[in-house]
Amino acid sequence: MDILQDVVNWLLGLGAAVFVPIIIIIAGLIVRMKLKDAVSSGITLGVAFTGMSMLISFMTDTIAPAAEAMLESTGISLPVVDGGWTTMSTISWSWPYAFLMFPLLIIINIIMLVLKKTNTFNADLWNVWGKIFTAVAVVAITGSVPLAFLVAAVQIIFELKTADAHQHRIEKLSGIPGVTCTHKMVFFGAVLYPFDMLLRKIPFFNKDFDAEALKNKIGIFAENHVLGFILGCLFGLLAQYDVAEILTLGIKCATALTLFPVITKYFMQALSPISEAISDFMNKKFEGRTLVVGLDWPFLGGSNEIWLAVIWSVPVTLVCAMFxxxxxxxxxxxxxxxxxxxxxxxxxxxxxxxxxxxxxxGVPAFLWVGTAFAPFITELANSTGAVTLGAGQLISNSSIDGPVFTYAISHIFDIINGNVLPAIIFGLWLIGFVLYYRDLMKEAKAAKVQQVESE
Structure with a gap:
C-alpha cells in the first residue's frame, strides 16, 4: 500500500503539465493512435498547460501586489490569509487516504459509461484533489472516512453529468470538438443561472455582446493589447503607483491578454487528434454513442471574455472584502x-x-465560503504540517472552486449537530443545478435536431 502511495505521489509531483499529457498519451495508445501522433498530442498539451500556467502566474504576480497596495491604502485589516488553491491542494494530498480517490473516480466513470449514464471519459485526473478536499472536510466534521468517500462519489457523479450537459455549449464556444470540462468550478453555474434568467428579461442584457462585439463598438480600444494596457494603467492608478510603475503594469497586462489566445491554439492542436481518436474508438465499442473527453478548464482560456471578467472581478472583490x-x-x-x-x-x-x-x-459567495473554511483549513494545515503558519495565523482561499456546492456538500452531515444551513443551501443549489442542466440539455437536443434536418 505504501509503495502504491509513493508511486502516486511521485506521479503527482511531476505536475499537471507532465501528468495530464502522460494520461493523454496512454489513452491515445489504448484507442490505437499511432505512437508518434499520441506522443505529439501529449507533448503539445504539456506545452499548452505550461504556457497557460506561466501566464496565469505572471498575471497573478502582476495584479496581486497592486491589489494589496489598494487594500493597504484603506488601512483595513483582515485576519485570514489567502493561500490560494495550492494551499488547499497541498493540504488535501496530506490526507492518508488521498491516493484511493483515483480508483474511485475511474471505477465510477467506467460504471457510468457502461450503464450509459454519461458520455464523458474524464481524463482530468490531476484535479482529483478537489474530491479529496471535499472528503477531508467531511472527515473533519463527521470523523467518518466511509462517509467522506460517499460524498466524494456524489461529487464525481455531478461532475460527469455537468460535463455531459455542457459539452455542446463548450464545443460551440471553444471551437474544439469532442471535449468538455469536468472541473468542479462549473458547479457555480447553478448559482449564477437563476440570476442570468432574470437578466435575460431585460432588453439591454438580452443582446449578443461578446468581446468581438465590443471591438466593433469601440475599435482599437477593444483590441487585446490596448485594452490590457488601459486596464493595467487603471489598476496602477488605483494602487497609487508612480508613473513608471503604472506604465509597466499596463504593458504587463497587455502582454497577458495578448498571449492568452495564442496559448489556447496549442490546446486545440493537441486535443483535436486525441478527442477524435477516442471518439472513434469508443463509438465502435459503444455503438450509437458519441463519447467525449473531460478536461480541466484551460482549453477555454482563449476567450477574451473570461479575462475581461477576471480583471473586472479584482476591484469588485477588493471592495467586497473591505465592506x-x-x-x-x-x-x-x-x-x-x-x-x-x-x-x-x-x-x-x-x-x-x-x-x-x-x-x-458571485463575489460574496467566494469570500463567505473562504471565511467559513478558514478555521478548518488552518487546523488541517497545522495538524498535517503541510503549510507552515505563525502562531494564531488563519489561512484559507478566496477563490474556492464551486464554493456553494463545496461548502454545502462537505458540511451537510453537520445537520446532526443541529446545523441545517448546509442542507438548505445544498437544496437551493440542487434546484439551480436542475434548471441549468435542463436548459443545457434542451439546447444540445435542439442543435442535434437542427443538424439532422440540415443533412
Missing part, C-alpha cells in the same frame, strides 16, 4: 478568480455585460 459583513479573508493568492469567470462565461455564452453583472453578484 462585506461576515468576511474576514484578505484576497491575494486567489485574486485571479477563474472559478468565478469561467462559470459566468458558460452560463451567459460569453455575453460580456451579463458576465460582469454575474461576477459582481
Amino acid at each position: 462585506l459583513p461576515g468576511n474576514d479573508i484578505l484576497p491575494f493568492a486567489g485574486i485571479i478568480n477563474l472559478a468565478l469567470a469561467v462559470p459566468a462565461y458558460l452560463v451567459t455564452k460569453g455575453n460580456l455585460p451579463r458576465m460582469l453583472v454575474l461576477c459582481t453578484i
